[in-house]
Amino acid sequence: MSYQTLYRAFRPSSLKDVRGQEMITRVLTRQLETGRIAHAYLFCGSRGTGKTTTARAFARVVNCQSPVDGEPCGTCDACRQLATESNLDIVEIDAASNNGVDEIRELRERVKYPPVNGRYKVYIIDEVHMLSPAAFNALLKTLEEPPAHVVFILATTEPKKLPATVLSRCQRFDFRRVPMPVIVELMREILEKIDRTAETEALELIAAHSEGGLRDALSLLDMCLSYADEELSAETVRNVTGTAGRSFLFEYVDALISMDAKSAVVLIDRLIRDGRDLASFAAEVSEHLRALLLARIASDSLCELLEISVEDANRYRDQANHIQENRLAQITDLFLEAESRMKWLSSARAALELCTVRACRPEESSSLEGMLARIEALESVPRTVVQAAPAKTEKTAAPKETPAKVETPAAQAPGAPAPEAYDKAMEALVATMPMIRPQLSAMRYERREGNCIHTVFARKDAMQMNVLSRFSEKIAQALSEAFGEPLTVNMRREEDRPTTAVERPVRQTITAAQNLFGIENVEIDG
Secondary structure, eight states, X not given: OOOOOHHHXXXXXXXXXXXXXXXXXXXXXXXXXXXXXXXXXXXXXXXXXXXXXXXXXXXXXXXXXXXXXXXXXXXXXXXXHHHTTOOTTEEEEETTTSOSHHHHHHHHHHTTSOOSSSSOEEEEEETGGGSOHHHHHHHHHHHHSOOTTEEEEEEESOGXXXXXXXXXXXEEEEEOOOOHHHHHHHHHHHHHHTTOOBOHHHHHHHHHHHTTOHHHHHHHHHHHHHHOSSSBOHHHHHHHHTXXXXXXXXXXXXXXXXXXXXXXXXXXHHHHHTTOXXXXXXXXXXXXXXXXXXXXXXXXXXXXXXXXXXXXXHHHHHHHTTSOHHHHHHHHHHHHHHHHHTTXXXXXHHHHHHHHHHHHOGGGOOSHHHHHHHHHHHHHSOOOOOOOOOOOOOOSSOTTOOOOOOOOOOOOOTTOOOOHHHHHHHHHHHHHOGGGHHHHHHOEEEEEETTEEEEEEOGGGXXXXXXXXXXXXXXXXXXXXXXTSOOEEEEEEGGGSOOOTTTHHHHHHHHHHHHHHTOSOOOOOO
16 A cells, blocks of 8 residues: 555544534534534635545535434445545535536536435535636526535635625635644644654644644654654754744844844854755744734733743743834834745845844934934933033132032043953953843943943944943943942943033134034034
8 A cells, every 4th residue: 555644644534533623613513413404615714724624524424324423433335435435425626627617517417416325415616716707607506506415515715716695605614723732732643653753842843834734734744754763853844844943043133133233144144054945034033023022012921822832932021121112013024025025036145134234224224214213312312411510609708718619539531441340341241141242342431430430332333322221220230240339330422422621612613613604514624
């Protein structure tokens, strides 16, 4: 006997064995038990969810000569003939290849003949949406008033393409995608029957790749088992499907969050060298970003929404805490657009790398989102408010008494070498939070005033400063531990430094020149 694939060898033969469609099988079983069998059914749903399997199981019970509790007996002539696929009372028609009006006219003539062994003649028309308009019109009258011994079961993945006149003549059942835990459980049962083993992560990867389709999951499992020698590992599944690992996705998205374009592009290069499919990777990144967005807006329901474990949910929550919702939505939109474009471009790598750079450089984008990112960066920069010193007034009543001066710590000159303790604090921060390494590299030590460490950023690093401002408490804590005393940290851009007394005359000269000549920018040499 020739080899049968897993999805054919373990196809359910009864309604109770159909997985993931409990509501539908319950309704059909009750109809069989009470004898309230409709003349036409419409099974809708995505591929591999059990439409044809349910139709065959239903037809088997309908024609069983002695059913028990809505299930076939398995011993009568009709059941035995169906097991060998020689039952003449169940007719399957592929509408994709028999979609003309002539085939439907032939069908109208055939429905007049009574069943051979069973009680009903069951016609299963698969992919019924492929019928031509003329074929639908020819089928309408027969579908509305078929002979008493005929049952029609129409199956389709696109019910929106069916005429309303056909929809109104059928009992409609919508097959949902099979949940991941149900797919994993079924694959475990099959592996036990064939005496094979697999890692839990491997089965979860297969279930996720199948997108709720049992047939796709079993076909992929069959292919992976042929590739694996002994136990099926997660790495084997990744090699077969060409997908990246979960840890790789977290590492790549960490680079996007920290706006480290160099590290992200290096990861893409590693992905290509490993032979992974870039289009699939872009889709995986989109799903990962969606998970982070859900972790931000529906953290309590993350396990149910994504069908993942508590440990995985905590990992998503931890990463989502390091990025704002608006930027996360912008990056997700970028990858969805890139995923769509990669289907038509000859260079998928260029499209993915361009998307990566745009995700890491939102301040350089000319789009509305980029402008909003720049405005947000400017608004979030802490400003130093300089108040004018109060005018001194002479007191004639007490000329000998002078107001006491307020002692202020001597400030280090701007650009002074960073103390060794500062460098140690930065190293400790990089060790605990590697994702902010680029931002810490952009931050330069300026000076210390009292218990405050002043740092400075170049004007072009405004976005880096915006990111680090959310970690100011942790930076201050690291500095306090390194210096051995409580410290605070102040961040500013180079142009935010208050004008010193030496610079005021120059500033006044520039202002006077601007007012005199009516220009905005004045350059002074010397």
